[in-house]
Every structure is written in C-alpha cells, then in structure tokens.
Amino acid sequence: MCEVRQPSAQPDPSAPPFNAPAARRLRAALGMGPEHVAYGMRVSYGLPYVTPDLVTAWERGTVTPSNPELTALASVLWCSPGELIGRPRTLREHRIARAVAPEDVAHAIGMDLRGYLRMEAREDWRGNERQSAALARVLDLDLPDFVAVTGREAKLADLLHSAVTTRWQAYVRPVMKLAPLDKDVVEEVLQGLHQDYQGHMAATLSWGGGSRSASESGRDFLDRIVGNFWSAVAALTA
Incomplete structure (x- = not known):
C-alpha cells in the first residue's frame, strides 16, 4: 500500500x-x-x-x-x-517563478546539473562571467536581481557605504565591476547619493538633535543604500 x-x-x-x-x-x-x-x-x-x-x-x-x-x-x-509567487529573492525562486527546469538552466550555462543544484541550494553562486551572463539570459534577470542572486549585493552595499561617507569618485570603477552600468550613470548616481547623505546629516544636526540623532539618521540612510542606488539608476535610465 x-x-x-x-x-x-x-x-x-x-x-x-x-x-x-x-x-x-x-x-x-x-x-x-x-x-x-x-x-x-x-x-x-x-x-x-x-x-x-x-x-x-x-x-x-x-x-x-x-x-x-x-x-x-x-x-x-x-x-x-x-x-x-511573491517577488523572487533567491536564484531558486527566480527559476521557479519562470517555470524553468533546473536541467535547462544547467544546460544553458554549461554546468553539470548536480553542481548547479548545489549552488542553488546553498545560495552560493560560483559561476564565471560567461556563466553569469548566460544565467541572466535564461532567467531573464534584470540588473538588481542579477546582482542579488550572484551574491554581489553585500559587496555592493559595502562599496556604496564607503562611497557616500568618503570620496565617491574612488568607488566608480569598483561599483561598475559589480553592476555593469555606464560610467556616466554610476558617477551621477554616486554623486547624488553622496550629496543626499551629507545633506541629510547636516540637516539633522541643524535641527538641534545633536550627533546622536545624526548618527541614527545616517544609519537609516545607509540601511537603505542599495535600494536607493537602484532607484536612482532606474530614474536616470528610464
């Protein structure tokens, strides 16, 4: 039975x-x-x-x-x-949302099925640049989702934190390596985020909140930095 x-x-x-x-x-x-x-x-x-x-x-x-x-x-x-499905977050969720079999993804990117499934289960993408490009095509990933599922989002957040709190010019090329965008776009977005962050901190201090309020406000801005970055990119390239 x-x-x-x-x-x-x-x-x-x-x-x-x-x-x-x-x-x-x-x-x-x-x-x-x-x-x-x-x-x-x-x-x-x-x-x-x-x-x-x-x-x-x-x-x-x-x-x-x-x-x-x-x-x-x-x-x-x-x-x-x-x-x-709600908004996909992981490589596996993007594949399921598009009703693509894991065998088809593995074939498209030139990887054995077991290796692909292992990376999918561990949420640890280790494909090379050619395989990453093929992955983006077969799953029709937009750039923010591509950066997220290939494990680059945390590094992007670190770079953006540094760009808005120090000299943004030094982070143009490192950001471009993670997110393949035109140089002019990255420069304008980083400059804008830097100005927003610095202006936000200055305004908070001028309200009389003191350094503690400025610090809390700054942390809140930095917590949303990746989302702010992609929103600015979308507005600039629309």
Whole structure:
C-alpha cells in the first residue's frame, strides 16, 4: 500500500514566497470554488490529500504550498507559477517563478546539473562571467536581481557605504565591476547619493538633535543604500 503524502502545517523554508492574494484572485476570476481547485489537483496531478480546506489555508497564508503543490495549483488556475509567487529573492525562486527546469538552466550555462543544484541550494553562486551572463539570459534577470542572486549585493552595499561617507569618485570603477552600468550613470548616481547623505546629516544636526540623532539618521540612510542606488539608476535610465 502506498503511503499518501500529507501536507505539512509548518512553513517550508525551501518553498518560494507564496502570493496568497493572487491565488484567491485568480480562482475567483475563473469562477471556481476551493472545492473545484482541490478536485483538479487530486484528479489531474496525483495529490489525493488536497482538500478545499487546504486550498483555503493557502489563500489565507496560513499554510504555504510546496513546490509540487505550487506547480499543480498554477496549472489548475491556468497561470504560470510566477503569478503565484511573491517577488523572487533567491536564484531558486527566480527559476521557479519562470517555470524553468533546473536541467535547462544547467544546460544553458554549461554546468553539470548536480553542481548547479548545489549552488542553488546553498545560495552560493560560483559561476564565471560567461556563466553569469548566460544565467541572466535564461532567467531573464534584470540588473538588481542579477546582482542579488550572484551574491554581489553585500559587496555592493559595502562599496556604496564607503562611497557616500568618503570620496565617491574612488568607488566608480569598483561599483561598475559589480553592476555593469555606464560610467556616466554610476558617477551621477554616486554623486547624488553622496550629496543626499551629507545633506541629510547636516540637516539633522541643524535641527538641534545633536550627533546622536545624526548618527541614527545616517544609519537609516545607509540601511537603505542599495535600494536607493537602484532607484536612482532606474530614474536616470528610464
């Protein structure tokens, strides 16, 4: 007798971020009830334990579907898995969101499947520049996501911290090595961030808050430095 897999009530840390409101919205748009979704997943995708209550729990965000469940749910709802996923954060999540098999990614980047899956599981990209470029193409990664999934975001944050707190000119080329942008764009963005940071610190001091308030305000600015950088890049290149 085959053992029937039961869904876990605990969140699956390996599962992609699930967009519960999107699942509910897509089901309603099709005129389906949770019972229809559950039936389709049981009959067509071999998931006999899926009940209307489980579908409702997914839509409420109290339970997260596993990868096979997410794929089956997307098929029943006539959508791509990416439409049921929140903003991807990791290499694995980007691949799942685009419904690309790991074998296809490994082939496209010229890497053996086991090695690719190992890097995906460890969130430790070690591909060379050619493989990184191929990865960006096969997963259609924009530049901020490419920097994040290839493990360059922490280094970029360090460079940006130094650029806004010291001489920004010295960090143009190092930033360009991590984020392949035109030199003029990087120069203008770094100069603007430097001015924003210095002006923010000066304004805080002038309000009479003293060095402690300035320090806290400066830390807050630096905590958002990567997001500020990409926002400035987007505004400049739009």
